[in-house]
Amino acid sequence: MLNGVRVAAAQSLGAQLSACTIMFQAGSRLERDNQLGASHFVRAMSGCSGHAYSLVGKARVLQQRGCYLTCSSDRQTLAFTLRCPFPHFHDLKYFLVDTATRCCFHEWEVSDIKPFIKDNLLRMSSEQRALDLVQKAFWAGPLHQSMFCDEARVDSMSSANLKDFVTNFTPSNCIVTSCGIPFEDTLKLAEGLHLQCDVCCEQEHMFSFPRGGYEWHDLGSGSDTCVAAALLGCGTQDLCCLMKHSILAATWDVLFAQLREGALDRIVRDQTPLGCQTDELYPTYKPFSISYMETGVFGVLAKSHSSNANKVANTAAQLLANVDKLSVEHIDYGKKRLKLNLSINEENCVNISESLGLQMASKVHIDAPLNAYCVIDSIPNEEVLQLAKDIVSRNLRRINVATALNTLKEFKSPPKYISKESIVSNCKIITFSPRSIGFGIEDKPSISRVKQDPLSYIPIINPRSILPIIDTNWRKDEIGLPAIRQEEKQAVRLIVIRRKKMKKHQRNKLWKRMRHRWARIKKRRRQIKEKIFQNELLAMVKAANEFSAEQYVASKIESANHTPLPTRWRHKRLPAFIIRQLLGIDKKINYKHTDVYKA
Incomplete structure (x- = not known):
């Protein structure tokens, strides 16, 4: 294409599902010193908020329609794939474009994803870790860099590092492919990608060479x-x-x-x-x-x-x-x-x-x-x-x-000999x-x-302790080191200060222990508020759809021609049903076996 993006499409073999992939040749081999592990974060944050759609909005729509938006990477490439039925592709393709090219990488989202990254490192299978380590030991060059973030560098990863790594997503490194989607729709999707211009990267021209070595975990x-x-x-x-x-x-x-x-x-x-x-x-x-x-x-x-x-x-x-x-x-x-x-x-x-x-x-x-x-x-x-x-x-x-x-x-x-503590x-x-x-x-x-x-x-x-004390005035004017003798300490507020420090220490421990749980509670509250707000909007839309202009005009005319019922009869306040009987609107009821009601 004119913008440098390469496009390809494969015909469906009769399956009801279709897939579309936006792939960049920007794996872990393009990470610089301050970006080591950035591809792991980008892969884990594939469902986070973008410039057009939020995390909750994308997750809700994708789950309702039974679709998936995933990200996979290796040392060479990084691919974002949308799997969905073809009738839903025209509505969901904007989620794929927003995730692949316009991810925000907010600082709070990066902080929230760090525990997930650490848990992912702990749950990694031994076969996957061995394959990653053998490549790390075999290569000298960009391919030596692992596609998983080191546990020691997880806490130091920031939003600025991820945004700097995303600059490798250029048109010359971009490929758009699809399966079960017409080539014209795939071509329109590729034309709608707004990528920055190519930036000269030194590691793109560096080659990796085999070497002898070993790695262990x-x-x-x-x-x-x-x-x-x-x-x-x-x-x-x-x-x-x-x-x-x-x-x-x-x-x-x-x-x-x-x-x-x-x-x-x-x-x-x-x-x-x-x-x-x-x-x-x-x-x-x-x-x-x-x-x-x-x-x-x-x-x-x-x-x-x-x-x-x-x-x-x-x-x-x-x-x-x-x-x-x-x-x-x-x-x-x-x-x-x-x-x-x-x-x-x-x-x-x-x-x-x-x-x-x-x-x-x-x-x-x-x-x-x-x-x-x-x-x-x-x-x-x-x-x-x-x-x-x-x-x-x-x-x-x-x-x-x-x-x-x-x-x-x-x-x-x-x-x-190995002690019990070191077994x-x-x-x-x-x-x-x-x-x-x-x-x-x-x-x-x-x-x-x-x-x-x-x-x-x-x-x-x-030094003052070895000098003879000759004159009291000299000792009064001299400024030296404090005396060696034991000074008396007044512990008047020691318990109060200690209690204050302990409360601060316990409060910090509580925040450290409950931070993720409280964050989940706040997130759940925000989701509940969002659902209530959406229900209110749906109710308003339903009321607007059920609005009838004829009924509205008839109700207004009826209220304008309506004569209000008086509240008094012969200067006395009476109930409404009695006034309606006295005015002849309703049938008069014989109270106390008399035909005349004496007010």
């Missing part, structure tokens, strides 16, 4: 252990090489499933006791291939209990070192598994829309799974086998894997180096947080 005692080993993969610019890596990963996925089924059959055949089945059944191995614009990673993710982590880590390293030990039949099985995975997501409109955006970002065009099937079938099995050999020779040609694995014992620290805190650490295939399981060093003063205490001697 302690989940506490008794938790599952995940170990990830990665080698250099390929980027998304080379479609043929990308498909070869995908076929290789799918092939190893099939082999890992067969290994697990074989272990299960062996346990059932040999009637292994229940307590001995954990080491063989529970460990799982999954291959992964993650690609970015110019490069990518290929590796193995292993999960097991912490007691079996040493064995599983050795097995994962051996699998990665022997990735070229495949046959042509294995490659055929891998192609079938890859086709099956592509066909599973064929009916999901959200996946189709986001995958179409990734294709536009990578300048690769695979319109449908059938075209992907043709590309997969056109790749010879021998080329996939040669790629596996190149991966091993390129990354492991200078390393003896057996020697690297035998050095595991050198990493272990000598046994030492929970001093848990084991699993370290891994992707380039050198080296592992270490050692005790976490217990470093005291109390910093001692390197200098000992030296008392200050009063």
Whole structure:
């Protein structure tokens, strides 16, 4: 388009739902030093207030119509997706535009989302954390930056940092895709985007390079252990090489499933006791291939209990070192598994829309799974086998894997006594180096947080105490250090001051403990007031719709011609029903068996 935005649309395959995605090539790799973790906040604040619609208004309308507005991101891209029935798209597309391009990032909303970010970090699965850490250890450059905000930087994130990060949302980085929506409507939506001009960013021209290293994270005692080993993969610019890596990963996925089924059959055949089945059944191995614009990673993710982590880590390293030990039949099985995975997501409109955006970002065009099937079938099995050999020779040609694995014992620290207080805190650490295939399981060093003063205490001697007192006048006029003798202290208001300080301390603790609960109560009150106000507006609108001009004019004429009933009869105040009887309006009632009423 003229404004630089790229547009693509996919036809619906008969589903009732449609999806529209606004994608920006501005993931965590574009974060600067003061913006680390900004993409995590933008992803979490996708439903917050914008310049046109508030948080409560968008949430109410979307829930009433059964629609969803989500945000997903990685190190390369950040995508906002609206999933809704097509008849509601013309009314809800403004919510998508307001969320993607006009989010306000109010300071109070940033403060309210920080507890959610911390809770999201605690609830992160071990597999997701391991994949993020292995990429962080593998790359040197912008791809080293995690797509999750560090827990130590959550409190320091401000609205200014988020607004500065959003400046990367430029027309040249924007892609608009849809599934089940006509191309004309998608084109109108792209034309309505008001994005700022391109800003020169240094990190856009920086490339990431592989390096040797390791990262670890302690989940506490008794938790599952995940170990990830990665080698250099390929980027998304080379479609043929990308498909070869995908076929290789799918092939190893099939082999890992067969290994697990074989272990299960062996346990059932040999009637292994229940307590001995954990080491063989529970460990799982999954291959992964993650690609970015110019490069990518290929590796193995292993999960097991912490007691079996040493064995599983050795097995994962051996699998990665022997990735070229495949046959042509294995490659055929891998192609079938890859086709099956592509066909599973064929009916999901959200996946189709986001995958179409990734294709536009990578300048690769695979319109449908059938075209992907043709590309997969056109790749010879021998080329996939040669790629596996190149991966091993390129990354492991200078390393003896057996020697690297035998050095595991050198990493272990000598046994030492562990007190009861440090049993929970001093848990084991699993370290891994992707380039050198080296592992270490050692005790976490217990470093005291109390910093001692390197200098000992030296008392200050009063110089005036060693001088003879010669004259009282000199002592009266002299100004020196206070005397060493013990002064008497008057504790008249000590209890009052202490009570005042304790009340202040308890008040601060109460606010710290109840701040979020009170905030939820205030939010609920505002929502109730908003509902009452909306009901009043609806009542007013209903009364206006039921207004009739003819009835209004007739009531006015009737009130103008109405003669009021007198309140007195012969200078005496009487009830209205008696006056109506005396005037002859109503039938007279015989009171006291007389025909004449004597007032």
